[in-house]
Amino acid sequence: MSSALRIRGVRDLPREEFFAPGHGLCAGCTASTIIRHLLKVSGKDTIIVNATGCVEVSTTMYPYTSWRTPWLHVAFENAAAAASGVEAALKAMARKGLVDPERRINIIVLAGDGGTYDIGFQALSGMLERGHRVMYVLYDNEAYMNTGIQRSGSTPLHAWTTTTPIGKVLRGKIQFKKPIAEIVAAHRIPYVATANIAYPIDMDQKFLKGLQVDGPSFIHVLQPCPTGWRFDPRYGIKAGKLAVETAMWINWEIIMGDFKVTTRVPKRKHVKHYLTIQGRFRGLTDEEIEEIQRLVDREVERINNMVGEEVIGPLTD
Amino acid sequence: MSWKEIPIGGIIVEAGNSVKRKTGDWRVFKPVIDQDKCTRCLICWMYCPDGVIEIRDISYKTSTGRLWTTTLEINYDHCKGCAICAEECPVNAIELVEEVK
Amino acid sequence: MESMLESRARQVRVLLNSNYAVAYAARDADVDVVAAYPITPQTGVVEKLSEMIANGELDAEMIHVESEHSALSAIIGASAVGARVFTATSSQGLEFMHELLHIASGMRLPLVMSVATRALSAPINIWNDYSDLMNVRDSSWITLIASTAQEVYDSIIEAFMVSEDPRVLLPSIVAYDGFWMSHTYEPLYIPEDRRVVSKILPRRPRYVLDPDNPITIGSLVNPDWYYEIKYQQVEAMKEAYRVIREADTKIKYYLGRAYEPIESYMAEDSEILVLTYGGAYETLQSAVDMMRSEGLRVGALKLRLWRPFPVEDLKSKVGDAENLIVVDRAISYGASIEGPAALEVIAAFYKGKSCPTISSFIAGIGGRPVSEEDFKGIVKKALKLGDKALKMGSIHWGVRGASYE
Numbered sequence: 001m002s003s004a005l006r007i008r009g010v011r012d013l014p015r016e017e018f019f020a021p022g023h024g025l026c027a028g029c030t031a032s033t034i035i036r037h038l039l040k041v042s043g044k045d046t047i048i049v050n051a052t053g054c055v056e057v058s059t060t061m062y063p064y065t066s067w068r069t070p071w072l073h074v075a076f077e078n079a080a081a082a083a084s085g086v087e088a089a090l091k092a093m094a095r096k097g098l099v100d101p102e103r104r105i106n107i108i109v110l111a112g113d114g115g116t117y118d119i120g121f122q123a124l125s126g127m128l129e130r131g132h133r134v135m136y137v138l139y140d141n142e143a144y145m146n147t148g149i150q151r152s153g154s155t156p157l158h159a160w161t162t163t164t165p166i167g168k169v170l171r172g173k174i175q176f177k178k179p180i181a182e183i184v185a186a187h188r189i190p191y192v193a194t195a196n197i198a199y200p201i202d203m204d205q206k207f208l209k210g211l212q213v214d215g216p217s218f219i220h221v222l223q224p225c226p227t228g229w230r231f232d233p234r235y236g237i238k239a240g241k242l243a244v245e246t247a248m249w250i251n252w253e254i255i256m257g258d259f260k261v262t263t264r265v266p267k268r269k270h271v272k273h274y275l276t277i278q279g280r281f282r283g284l285t286d287e288e289i290e291e292i293q294r295l296v297d298r299e300v301e302r303i304n305n306m307v308g309e310e311v312i313g314p315l316t317d
Numbered sequence: 318m319s320w321k322e323i324p325i326g327g328i329i330v331e332a333g334n335s336v337k338r339k340t341g342d343w344r345v346f347k348p349v350i351d352q353d354k355c356t357r358c359l360i361c362w363m364y365c366p367d368g369v370i371e372i373r374d375i376s377y378k379t380s381t382g383r384l385w386t387t388t389l390e391i392n393y394d395h396c397k398g399c400a401i402c403a404e405e406c407p408v409n410a411i412e413l414v415e416e417v418k
Numbered sequence: 419m420e421s422m423l424e425s426r427a428r429q430v431r432v433l434l435n436s437n438y439a440v441a442y443a444a445r446d447a448d449v450d451v452v453a454a455y456p457i458t459p460q461t462g463v464v465e466k467l468s469e470m471i472a473n474g475e476l477d478a479e480m481i482h483v484e485s486e487h488s489a490l491s492a493i494i495g496a497s498a499v500g501a502r503v504f505t506a507t508s509s510q511g512l513e514f515m516h517e518l519l520h521i522a523s524g525m526r527l528p529l530v531m532s533v534a535t536r537a538l539s540a541p542i543n544i545w546n547d548y549s550d551l552m553n554v555r556d557s558s559w560i561t562l563i564a565s566t567a568q569e570v571y572d573s574i575i576e577a578f579m580v581s582e583d584p585r586v587l588l589p590s591i592v593a594y595d596g597f598w599m600s601h602t603y604e605p606l607y608i609p610e611d612r613r614v615v616s617k618i619l620p621r622r623p624r625y626v627l628d629p630d631n632p633i634t635i636g637s638l639v640n641p642d643w644y645y646e647i648k649y650q651q652v653e654a655m656k657e658a659y660r661v662i663r664e665a666d667t668k669i670k671y672y673l674g675r676a677y678e679p680i681e682s683y684m685a686e687d688s689e690i691l692v693l694t695y696g697g698a699y700e701t702l703q704s705a706v707d708m709m710r711s712e713g714l715r716v717g718a719l720k721l722r723l724w725r726p727f728p729v730e731d732l733k734s735k736v737g738d739a740e741n742l743i744v745v746d747r748a749i750s751y752g753a754s755i756e757g758p759a760a761l762e763v764i765a766a767f768y769k770g771k772s773c774p775t776i777s778s779f780i781a782g783i784g785g786r787p788v789s790e791e792d793f794k795g796i797v798k799k800a801l802k803l804g805d806k807a808l809k810m811g812s813i814h815w816g817v818r819g820a821s822y823e
Contacts, residue, residue, distance in 0.1 A: 010359045021367045021395035022335030027343055028399030032366035045629045049495065050636075060637035062327055064335040070627035072498050073636030074491055074521055081488035085451060085495030085503075086627070088479035092450040093501055095477060098621070105629060123491065126484035200363055226399075234400035237364050320646040320653070325587060326526035327647045328625050329634040 005041070007204045014040045023066040024058040028226045028233025030197045030240070031055050031139045037200055038108065038137060039069060041207040046106040047072065047086055051079035051115030054146045055139065077119040079109045080127035083134045106211050109136040114144045117153035117180050128187040128216045135210040135217045138180070141225035149228045153178040156248075157295065158288055160280040161228075171288060172281075176295070181220040185254050191217035193253035193262075197224070198240030202251055202262050209255070222249050230279020242274040247300050247312050261303065261311040269317045271296055336395070340367070344398030346413040350389055353379045354410035357387055361402035361411060369396040426672045427614040429607040436599040437462030439567040440506060440532040440592070442608055443574030445476045446615040447530075450501035453481035453492035455511060458544045459596035460534040463506040486511035490518040490529075497527040498635055500626035502578070505529070508596055509536035509550045516554065522589045523558035523651060525635060528581035528624075529589035530574065531559075534600040535696065535747075537784040545785020546596040548696065551724075552748040552758040558651050560590040560658050561725040565681075565699040568606035569722075570594050572669055572677065578619050579665040586658045587624060588651070593724075595697035597785065609673065618668050659726045679728030680735045681720040684710065688717030690797060691736060691774070694745040695721040695759065698781075698788050702745075705793035716797060721759055729766040736767075742774040743800045745793070746812070747782050756780060756812035764808075777807035781815040792816065 006012060018039035025032045031054060039046065046069040050056045056073045059066040074082045087107050094101035111120055116138045127134060143161045144150040151161040151173050158172040166172045185192040190213040195203035203221060210217030224239035226232065231239060243249035244263055248271055251263035271293045275281040281289075293315075300312045324330055350361075362370040369392040377385045391402075403411040434442065440463045444452065452471075454464040470476040479496075483489045486507050493503035507515065512533055522529050535551050537543040551561070560580055564570040570592060577590035594600065609615060625633060639647060662679070670676045683703045685691055694702055699720040709716045719735055736742055746757030755761045760778035767773040777800040782788040796815055800807055803822065807813060813822045 010363050013363070015372055017368045018333075019368060020333035020335050021369055021392065022338035022340055023367075024338075024340075025366065027366075027397035028401055029366050032368075033364055036366075036368050047499070047627050047629070056636075057638045059335070060329065060634050061335075061338075062637045062639040062643055063323075063329055064338055065329040065331070065634035065637060066333060066335040067634050068333040068632055070629055070632045071634045071636075072495065072627055074494050074525075075517060078488060078491035078518070081483060081491035082495035082498075084481055084483070084488070085453060085492035085497075085501075086499050088451050088453075088481050088492070089496035089499045089501035089503070092477070092479040093499070096450065098450070098500070122484060123488050126488055129484075130482065197364075232400075234404040236366075236399070236401055237405050320649045323643070323646060323650075324625065325647075325650050325654075326524060326625070326635070327637050327639045327643070329637050330625075332632040332634075 005208060007041070007201060007208060009201060013204065014043070016040070018044070018068040020066045020068060022064065024061055025054065026227050026233070028236050030223050030236040031141070033197055034139050034221055034223060035110070037204050038207055041204050042106045042108060042211060044069065045103065046108060049079050049083040049086060049107065049109045051109070051111035051120055052076035053112035053115055055110060055112070057146060076115055078123045079111050079115060079120060080123040080134070080136060083107050083109045084127045084130060084132045087132045087134055107134045109134060111136070111138055113138065113140045113142060113154035114152045117178055125187065128184060128189050131215050133215055135219065138218070138220045139223040140220060141223045141228055142177070143228050145225055145228045154180070157292060158281065158284055166283045171284070181218065184218045188257070189216045189218065190214070190256055191254070194220045194249070194251055196222045196240045196244055196249055196251055198237045198244065199251060199263055206253060228280070231277055235277060239274070239277060242269070242277065245269045246271045246274040247296050248274050250303055250312065259306055261307055264311050266313045267316040268300070268313050270315060339394045340397050341394045344396060344416055346398050346400060347393065347416050348391060348396065348398065348400060348403050348411045349414050350391060351410045351412065352377050352388060354408055355389060356408055357385055357389065358407065360405050360407060362389065364401050364405050366399060366401065367395055367397055370402060427609040428611065429673070430610045431605055431607055433603050433605050434567055435462065435601055435603050436567045436570045436594045437534060437601070438466050439571040439606060440574055441466035441470065443571045444504045445470050446609065446612045447502065447575060447578050447619055448612070448616060449478050449504045451479045451481065451493060451496035451503045452505065453483050453489045454505045454507070455483050455486045455489050457486070457508045457511040459536060459600040460506045460508040460511070460532070462600060463532060486514040487518065490515040490522065493529055494518065494522050494525065494527060497529055498525070498627050503529055504531070506532040508534045509538055512550045512554060513538065519554055519557035519559060526587040527589060528587055530577045530581055531589065531591050532574065533591050533593040534596040535593050536596040543784045546598055547783045547785065548747040549749060551591070551593045552750065555725060555758065558588060558655060559725065560588055562590070562592050563695045563722060563724055564592060564594045565697055565720060567599065567604040568675065569677070570599070571606055571608060572673060572675055575615055575619065576665045576669055579668065580658060580661050582622055583661045584622060584624065586654055586661050588654050588658060593696070598697040614672055618672055655726050659728065662723060677722060679723035679731040681722050682735050683718040685717035685719060685735055687715060688739050689715040690741040690743065690801070691717050691719050691739045692743045692745060692793060692797060693719040693721060693759070693763065694747070695724070696747060698745065698747065701788060701790055702793050705790040708790055709794060709797065714797070727762050732763065732766050733770065736774060738772060739774050741800060742776045743779060743796060744776065745779045745781055745796060749780055749783065754811065755808070760812060775805055777803065778812040779815050780812050786816065
């Protein structure tokens with residue numbers, strides 16, 4: 001990452017690609033787009049620590065790698081701990097003159113929702129509490145896609161997965177999506193943000209801010225998954241936009257405790273526009289869709305109250 | 318090659334060598350950029366998952382006489398044909414053509 | 419262990435328990451990163467290292483992780499960027515690390531870990547046996563088992579020498595008895611000037627995560643190459659034996675103490691040999707003295723090097739002895755012979771030119787003391803049962819109600 005890097009628009013993004021094609025991620029996988037942007041922002045002086053997941057298995061199929069930066073994968077639940085070690089090592093080695101003390105290396109964890117919400121949660125909390133200078137990027141596709149679409153702590157209410165079928169008695173996932181970014185924010189780290197691949201400039205600015213703080217940062221990115229969410233691969237960006245336009249997803253950031261919504265939504269669409277383009281919500285009754293709508297309404301109210309103004313507007317469509 | 322010749326521990330020492338794997342044969346529909354219609358807004362480049370839209374410093378003069386200093390080209394060796402580019406193009410300058418062998 | 423007064427380095431006599439001996443060795447090895455989580459009876463190691471770092475005696479990062487799983491994960495990450503790293507654990511902590519033990523060795527990272535051995539839950543028990551260590555024997559870590567605080571210190575240094583050798587690049591464990599050694603103070607010699615350790619432990623280049631030369635560590639390997647990569651580990655473990663012997667020579671030259679993969683006491687002319695490992699070897703030597711005074715031609719062997727298993731050293735130390743009694747400190751449940759070391763010993767003698775009568779005993783489980791009298795009783799029992807002993811499997815010594823006739 002060049003210290004002079006400013007991102008106001010697409011033309012500010014470096015052309016150089018640190019993520020090579022030829023990997024095995026699905027056609028239309030938006031995780032791949034996220035990584036391209038992440039590495040454009042972070043640049044050459046980056047070490048990626050990847051938790052087990054779709055990205056890990058698809059991008060390093062021996063003897064081929066898509067990574068043009070140093071890359072480490074240890075296991076599923078410990079990316080934050082391994083990154084803590086990377087950071088501590090660079091600190092100690094810089095003091096001893098074993099590495100260049102003037103060179104700032106970006107240490108980035110890349111993990112999915114399974115590796116963050118669920119199995120990797122303890123290691124993440126430990127890393128945040130200890131204050132390592134690591135940026136943790138969560139690419140959230142709302143289920144265990146690598147093992148074939150099983151529910152995670154991130155799967156939203158009523159969504160179908162192979163372990164939460166929409167049956168006669170149980171209707172998809174019966175629990176809510178865990179508010180992971182707010183739980184992370186409760187650790188009082190310098191920078192926490194939510195982002196969405198359909199709003200790449202907002203996302204890239206957040207990557208940049210996350211890399212500039214002296215301590216842990218956490219960027220939670222919604223990553224529409226054509227395979228797991230059951231939509232045509234061409235609609236990955238459209239799904240991301242609808243998530244924001246319906247307020248199923250809100251782009252915000254917390255800088256040193258200061259909460260701000262970064263993508264305002266003056267007029268809000270009904271959640272049905274987001275849900276009906278995805279096969280995972282197929283078969284829900286109107287009443288169930290309204291139940292999700294009421295949840296979103298309540299969340300919008302809470303966010304607006306927190307900000308102190310109507311950053312997310314009323315339902316109009 | 319035997320166990321003696323490969324690096325230890327499954328380490329891959331050639332950065333970005335996945336380019337040797339051609340994923341272009343995954344494609345069912347091929348995106349084709351109409352250079353005349355294209356406004357060089359870079360939205361396709363920005364959203365492309367596989368980074369196969371390449372910005373080339375090749376100038377192009379449209380039929381109406383407008384001169385562009387860049388041309389966007391698709392790396393068909395790796396394009397998987399997801400069609401995000403065609404879907405997101407604001408001026409419908411990317412057409413999907415059925416692959417024929 | 420043979421101790422010599424003459425060595426290259428000037429040394430000072432200090433009084434330490436084995437936990438502190440570990441900490442002094444890690445300090446003298448100039449480790450860069452330590453990540454550890456407290457667990458009895460290892461905790462003294464982390465405390466002492468924290469103290470050394472806090473006082474500026476050791477320039478290292480101490481990562482106070484939230485679990486043993488993260489302790490090993492963190493030093494894997496640190497080692498992957500080229501740092502010299504260390505951790506310590508016991509029992510449940512070692513079990514919690516288990517999947518990462520295989521990952522660390524599979525990634526060929528030269529980590530060093532001390533294990534103050536302790537019984538496994540359930541029932542929960544904080545006292546000593548070697549069930550924790552024996553459970554990780556297939557994880558491709560070089561494993562040394564020490565019997566004195568002096569040997570603990572020297573073995574940690576030796577572990578770094580071997581692990582970091584480019585011909586090896588595998589992690590190492592140095593194990594010793596929880597409580598019996600971790601909490602018992604003994605006199606030992608350590609170099610007055612730590613620079614002598616830096617001399618025998620130079621920093622050596624290896625594959626590391628470096629933005630100027632980006633590599634991928636931890637890739638997904640399919641059936642087409644997985645076996646070759648694991649076979650490299652098989653060969654590295656074999657190679658480790660030679661490197662360990664070279665390191666033994668260097669330790670002798672610089673520090674004046676001579677170690678062997680199989681240590682022995684009064685073994686040369688013995689008809690009966692008793693083999694054990696860890697702190698019990700000290701007790702066994704006293705028992706040998708007692709039995710010798712009673713006219714028995716008995717000697718003691720100690721398994722110092724557990725992985726790679728030193729087959730040839732064992733055979734040459736056993737020589738023509740008629741009886742070989744293996745006293746294990748762990749149980750391998752359901753195995754044909756439940757003593758893990760006994761199984762290796764039997765395999766070592768299979769179809770050999772000379773094979774002693776081997777018997778397998780298990781003693782000292784869950785911290786139950788193993789005294790000189792116990793060793794005397796074990797020898798008496800083994801001689802009485804002769805070849806019949808092994809047909810019964812392993813003999814669980816001192817268990818109320820367990821009888822072997």
